[in-house]
Amino acid sequence: MKKPELLVTPQSVEHVKALLEAGADAFVIGEQKFGLRLAGDFTVAQVEEATALIHAAGKKVYVAVNAIFHNDRLDALDVYLQEMQRIGVDALVFGDPAVVVAVRELGVTIPLHWSPETIATNWFQVNYWGERGSKRSVLARELSLDEVVEIKENTEYEIEAQVHGMTCMFQSKRSLLGNYFLYRDEAMEIENRKENKNMFLHDKERKNKYPIYEDLNGTHIFSPNDMCVIDELTELFEAGIDSFKIDSVLQTFDYAVTVTNLYRQAIDAYYEQGEDAYEEIKDGLLEQIEAIQPELRPLDTGFIFKETVY
Incomplete structure (x- = not known):
């Protein structure tokens, strides 16, 4: 069984270095002009520098181009996509079909990850965008565990799910x-x-x-609690979810590094030593996160175990 990717959101090039040491497998970076709710704002030069570091470590870098694009940004988007092609990033995270059109017209060959925030809620959507070039879908944070598993069971494309951090309620x-x-x-x-x-x-x-x-x-506007399922990963492991995302937007440098390392331990324990090994350490891992959790940000499990009420 393949290990899930541990995906993180660094704040800077220096943060990338620390998160690599903590055990991150992949990174979402980008520039505010093109990407939504980034933990850090990376210029093209910084994307290039970070990509070199990440690739040297054998890891992956994904660039966020998931903003809501108006006409006045499309020319700049074309230039940006060509720069990402030159740099050689591993994927483009998008929500707007304008990115798909631009990629095709420009001959950009970077794989696509569909990330439409709250609307990725069923496997028909995942398969629809997969057939149109999207290698991965980033599921809505409002889905229950059963819904996440059901989507994975009904698609051949990669699935990314958030396991830790803030969740956006309103934009x-x-x-x-x-x-x-x-x-x-x-x-x-x-x-x-x-x-x-x-x-x-x-x-x-x-x-x-x-x-x-x-x-x-x-x-x-974000929820008042931070999502944390480090002690509830077994069913996500069993379902074969491809990528676990830790969102460190508005978190401190050290907090993101520590949490990344703790999830690294959880994943490695399960896949290298077995389910029992994970079960033995998971409560202790949660306690370590609780010890560093900001007082204003209590932990919960998001919507994993509760129904979304609209």
């Missing part, structure tokens, strides 16, 4: 949301934490804080 092309909640009887407050360069929406009734991430693509 707006607008850069400010202060007036958005004024319709509420109790408007949420926006706290601008300049030192940490992020913001939170405060929901006093539920005692939750929702992180806000802003980039050139607008405003993104």
Whole structure:
């Protein structure tokens, strides 16, 4: 049985080096102009530098071009895709069909990974995009474990699922949301934490804080908890999920490195020593994550074991 890829989202070239040492197999990087919710903003030169490091270690680099493209960005997209072809990255992560068209017209041969955020919810979609050149589909974070497994059972294409980190609940092309909640009887407050360069929406009734991430693509609001399934990986292993993603957006440098190493231990224990070995260490791995988890970001298992209510 093939090991799942351990996919991470580095913040910088230096972070790439540390995550390689921690055991990462693949990296999602890119530039805010073309990719959504990136942990770090990589220029073309930095993508080239990171790619050289990653390939020297025998690992893979995927570049995010999953922004929502308007007409005024298409020419720049063409140039960017040609640069990625020159550099020789291993895949392009896309959501907009404009990327598929551009790749074909430009003769770009980089494999595609379909990542449409919340709408990758069934195997018909996975197979549809697979038949149109997408080697992999990145599933919606709102799916249950049963749904993830069912999709994998009904497709021949690669499946990527998130196992750790924040999950996005809302995106707006607008850069400010202060007036958005004024319709509420109790408007949420926006706290601008300049030192940490992020913001939170405060929901006093539920005692939750929702992180806000802003980039050139607008405003993104995340869930109040961090997803963590390091002690619940067995069924994902058995299903043959191809890639486990750790999203380190808004996390610290060291936190991402530590979590990556702990998931590396979990994967290696299962595939090199067997299920019993994983079962013996999984609770201890979870405890180590709980020990470094920010107080404002309690852990949960996302939607893996609960139904999404729309």
